[in-house]
Amino acid sequence: MCATHNVTKSTKTIVQRELKRGGNITDGIMYRNGQWKDLFVKHTFFTESYKYYLSIVSASTTKEAQLIWSGFVESKVRFMVGSLEEHESISIAHPFNKGFERSHKCSTEEEIQKAKGGSLEFQVKDVPTETTNPIKGSDIKPGTITKEEVGNGISKDEGKIKVENSEGDKKDLMVYTTTFYIGLELRDGKCSPP
Amino acid sequence: MLQNYLGIKHSYSSTVVCAFALAFHTSLHVNSRTKVLESLQSITEEFVKRVTKAQGYSDAYANSAGGKIFTYGSFRLGVFGPGSDIDTLVVVPKHISRDDYFKYYPDILLEMAPKGSIGELTPVTDAFVPIIKFEYSGISIDLIFSKLAVLSSIPRDLTLMDTNLLKGLDETELRCLNGARVTDEILELVPQKAVFRTALRGIKLWAQRRAIYANIMGFPGGVVWAMLVARVCQLYPQATSSLIILKFFRIIESWPWPQPVLLKKVESGPLKIWNPKARSLLI
Numbered sequence: 001m002c003a004t005h006n007v008t009k010s011t012k013t014i015v016q017r018e019l020k021r022g023g024n025i026t027d028g029i030m031y032r033n034g035q036w037k038d039l040f041v042k043h044t045f046f047t048e049s050y051k052y053y054l055s056i057v058s059a060s061t062t063k064e065a066q067l068i069w070s071g072f073v074e075s076k077v078r079f080m081v082g083s084l085e086e087h088e089s090i091s092i093a094h095p096f097n098k099g100f101e102r103s104h105k106c107s108t109e110e111e112i113q114k115a116k117g118g119s120l121e122f123q124v125k126d127v128p129t130e131t132t133n134p135i136k137g138s139d140i141k142p143g144t145i146t147k148e149e150v151g152n153g154i155s156k157d158e159g160k161i162k163v164e165n166s167e168g169d170k171k172d173l174m175v176y177t178t179t180f181y182i183g184l185e186l187r188d189g190k191c192s193p194p
Numbered sequence: 195m196l197q198n199y200l201g202i203k204h205s206y207s208s209t210v211v212c213a214f215a216l217a218f219h220t221s222l223h224v225n226s227r228t229k230v231l232e233s234l235q236s237i238t239e240e241f242v243k244r245v246t247k248a249q250g251y252s253d254a255y256a257n258s259a260g261g262k263i264f265t266y267g268s269f270r271l272g273v274f275g276p277g278s279d280i281d282t283l284v285v286v287p288k289h290i291s292r293d294d295y296f297k298y299y300p301d302i303l304l305e306m307a308p309k310g311s312i313g314e315l316t317p318v319t320d321a322f323v324p325i326i327k328f329e330y331s332g333i334s335i336d337l338i339f340s341k342l343a344v345l346s347s348i349p350r351d352l353t354l355m356d357t358n359l360l361k362g363l364d365e366t367e368l369r370c371l372n373g374a375r376v377t378d379e380i381l382e383l384v385p386q387k388a389v390f391r392t393a394l395r396g397i398k399l400w401a402q403r404r405a406i407y408a409n410i411m412g413f414p415g416g417v418v419w420a421m422l423v424a425r426v427c428q429l430y431p432q433a434t435s436s437l438i439i440l441k442f443f444r445i446i447e448s449w450p451w452p453q454p455v456l457l458k459k460v461e462s463g464p465l466k467i468w469n470p471k472a473r474s475l476l477i
Contacts, residue, residue: 011412016447018404023443030440043405067316078412097408 006078010085010092045096050183056080058099059116059177066101070178074099077180084182092185104175115175122175227269227280230330234337235263237299237306238284242348244302245294246287260348261286266374267336268416271381272391273398279334283374285352288343292324292366295339300326323369340370354378376417383457384424385431392435394423397442422446425455 007015028034043049058073060066077095084093104115104122115122242261247253267281268274284295296319303326304312313329326337342348343362354375360368384390397419401407409415414422426442427433433441449455 006409006412007414008412011406012451015406015413018401018406019443019447021404022400023447026440026443039400040403042403045405064316067314068318071318074410078410081412095411097405097411097413 008078008082008085010081010094011078013092014094045094045183046181050094050185052184052186054084054093054182054184055118056180056182057116057118057177058179059175061173061175063176066176066178070099070101073178074180077182081182084184089186090184091187092183094183094185096181096183099178099180102177102179104177105172106175107172112173112175115177118177118179124174226331227333230333230335231263231265231280231282233307233330234282234284234335237303238263238286240306241284241295241299241302242286242290245290245298249289251289255347258347259287260350262348262350262352264354264374266377268398270374270377271394271416271420272387273394273420279336281336281373282338283370284337284339285348285354285371286339286341287346287348288341288362289346290341292339292341296324296326299337299339303328322366323373324366338370338373340367373417377420380417380420380424380457384427386427389433389435389438390424390427393427393438393442394420396435396439397423421455421457424457428457 022039025034025039028038029036056073056077058066058070060069081093081095084090102120103124104111105124106112106115106122111122238261242259243256246256246259251259262285264270264283264285265280266283268278269280274280284299286295296317300315300317304315307330311331315326315328317326318324323338326339328335328337340363342359344359345352354371355378360371363371381387381390398407398416401414401419406413407415407419409418423438423442426438426445429445430437430441
């Protein structure tokens with residue numbers, strides 16, 4: 001049974017780069033001018049690696065539904081990566097390895113639409129989730145990301161959202177989202193990052 | 195040359211250990227995991243017993259039909275961290291089906307586990323590897339399932355190494371058994387288990403920090419990193435963990451993909467081994 005079935009052109013390139021980086025650092029360690037801690041320095045996916053990002057938002061109104069729905073979307077991200085890397089102006093589509101879970105408290109249909117569209121305006125910050133735990137401090141900083149909506153991806157969510165308070169009832173409605181990020185490296189001459 | 199490296203690596207071993215300290219578990223975590231696994235073993239036996247009785251078999255047979263859980267993945271390899279899932283496989287005798295598993299197992303689990311200890315119970319029936327996910331006393335469990343078509347009872351001392359056990363199973367069941375068999379076999383094939391474990395912890399920490407660890411996203415997952423480290427261990431059977439890590443990057447970077455990384459000669463057997471789209475790693 002083949003164990004690397006899911007690897008794409010982009011993810012292979014990224015792993016190769018990381019292996020090269022690791023090799024350079026471990027060479028340094030062997031020749032006594034490098035340190036182990038350099039090997040374990042955190043990635044720069046959100047901070048300096050990309051100029052353009054694509055975010056894929058999956059959303060549900062219950063945690064239970066979101067567990068299943070986000071898992072389904074997660075399992076499809078690599079197919080999107082496969083299509084993106086075929087695009088003429090994209091050289092690498094780099095999926096971040098984890099989705100980010102967020103909870104949002106909305107009171108109108110409009111707010112729900114915003115939360116689904118990736119807005120962090122209604123996010124409940126004090127509910128820790130696996131990937132947005134404030135203690136870990138590992139969450140991404142919202143303002144630093146260039147978002148581009150994924151038209152088709154999002155419209156798929158429509159059926160999942162049920163508005164239970166359509167009669168103007170101001171009861172809070174929770175929206176649970178899991179967002180997946182893809183960093184885009186463009187081909188030379190296509191406005192690629194410096 | 196090799197001795198040179200061996201000499202150098204020694205002075206760095208302690209640094210490596212410090213760097214990994216956070217990735218290691220405490221004995222407290224181990225104990226709670228052991229309890230959860232013991233409980234899952236009892237629940238599995240109860241599940242087998244009830245389904246056997248419901249099918250009209252005698253009480254005597256129902257009581258002796260057995261059932262066993264196997265761990266695989268990072269827990270089995272001995273490289274799990276505080277937040278790791280425990281990958282667990284339920285193995286049952288031939289008369290119990292996957293439908294029975296999804297129909298009865300969740301309820302028996304809720305009934306037999308201490309009240310309130312089970313959370314986020316999510317059965318996924320239509321996945322490539324059908325699975326019941328849940329949290330048990332705060333520990334995430336990924337529970338998969340397979341019957342063995344050649345056994346009418348499952349003794350507690352069963353191992354899965356014998357390829358004859360795979361006879362008469364469908365693709366899904368083979369995939370479920372594969373995980374556990376692969377983990378056990380990787381451990382069998384490395385020259386020094388302790389060296390392998392420490393080196394793999396280092397590579398895992400590196401891969402997680404660099405965000406290149408996730409099978410589902412198209413990166414190598416736990417099994418792949420384990421196999422790559424295992425291969426390097428085979429190439430340097432006398433090396434310590436730090437030397438394995440030092441060698442790992444250049445060896446894997448210059449690997450002539452799609453030539454497979456083989457830990458042993460490819461066996462013939464009922465398992466479909468070669469994937470036509472294979473890019474690399476064969477088990």
